[in-house]
Amino acid sequence: MGAATKAGYADVLVGLQYGDEGKARVVDHLAAGYDVIARFNGGANAGHTIATPDGPLRLRQVPSGVLHPGVALYIGSGCVVGLQQLAAEIAMLAAQGIRLDGRLTISDRCALVQPRHVLADRRDGARIGTTGNGIGPCYADLAARMQGSERVAFQLRDLLCDDSRVFEQMTRLAGRDGDDGDDIAAMVDGMRRAWTAIRPFVTDDAVALLRRVEAGARVLFEGAQSVMLDVVHGVQPWVTSSHTLPAYAYVGGDLPCRYHRKTIGVAKAIVSRVGGGPLSTELGGPRSEAYCAAAALAGRGRADEAASHDPLALLAEGDAFATGVAIRMLANEYGTGTGRPRRVGLLDVAQLRLAIQQAGVDEVYLNKCDSLAAFAHTPEHCIPVVVGEAGGAGQRVLRFPAFGAHAIPTGDASPLPAQLEALLEWLAQAIGRPLRGIGLGPERAQMRLLEPNQHTTP
Ligand code: IMP
16 A cells, blocks of 8 residues: 555735735745645636736736646635636636646636626725626625525526526526616626636536645635735725635635645735725825825826826925825836726835734735835935824834835845845834745746845744
8 A cells, every 4th residue: 555645735825905915926936836726715806917028917817826837726616706707817818828728627606796796886886996896796695695586696506507597597687777688688698608618617526625635735825805805804895895814715715724834925015005995004195095086987097197297206296195106107006907096005014013913924925125216216215114003193104214226136146225125124023924025026037035034034
């Protein structure tokens, strides 16, 4: 008899701020060390971008391990599926030579985003700035189950059983909400076509992932959104509709929690938020929030700001709102899926510390350290970082010496600017967790791993 196979394990990676922390590039970076990359929450509301030599790869539902051919991909039951968007994403990847046959598995317990969900989200979600993908109404129907005598929630397994009945029922339900019949018919037709492309990837095996782990597979769960947008622990109503905390990976990812090994957190050196809700360190405060909300409604984004402003001139003004616009432009802080300008704020260390504590994070990656170079162009010539509880008497700004963009190393061998080293050393102590890597630009080669040493390991 051969030796017993050693079981594998799972790590969970989550965003620690308000989404858009650059989780996908960290997943892409770590993927070679895992056998499976799995999603456990959310749906097409996630916008995950990986920079490749052929330009940015934008993913919404497919896990960010796609660029590693040997790595399997799993979409767990905690996710909701937009059939058309997922089929389009699979086709887009195939057009780039990335075939998912045999690599991608989707749980048949995933709930199905219906036309009525998308239409309701577009109608009502604008007030809180949702992404308009029908995610909230879909999770709501899953919990509601019935309306009168009719089922309102469907999972992929209902499609496996009797797809014609589900598509008919979906059309009828959407018609009841008073939406345009032609629109609904077109959406359902699109879903029917998409379903033929998705069907081969769907499994009815509730322990598909568990089997792999028992056979030794190493899994990385990739969180969507962020712990601050959790439906329960974030600030209602400005949250997403799923559970984003790492423990939920073992519910929505279909694996017993006994296989958990460690939790990885991803943060950014400046913060950003799309949609409404508290952002206590926002540059320009309520003015920035109102400006970004109006721009999102009017469809104004990157191109409009680039045409109207010179970021270096804005930074020289020394005004907080202008600094926020400039950092958005220089750090490219526009929504991946929606193109909306993101609200930009200073690094909030108390928020980060609390998120790390609540999510039980073991180690941290800090993206967009290069964007701090913008502060070299401000009149104060220093990097402001906020410490102390939001709104509390102890909240204050600490100022660190600035460094210019020219000081950011291009190769792996060159040293980091001393000012950045000092800031990272201080931050690791302040958050009480080691910094394992930093982002110095969006490209793959611009991710710098940090050796465990006394500077970045508290
Ligand atoms: P929903 O998830 O589309 O319902 O949107 C609810 C809130 O979560 C809105 O403020 C969205 O902007 C935000 N949100 C959802 N997905 C993401 C994401 O991937 N990155 C950043 N914010 C997100």
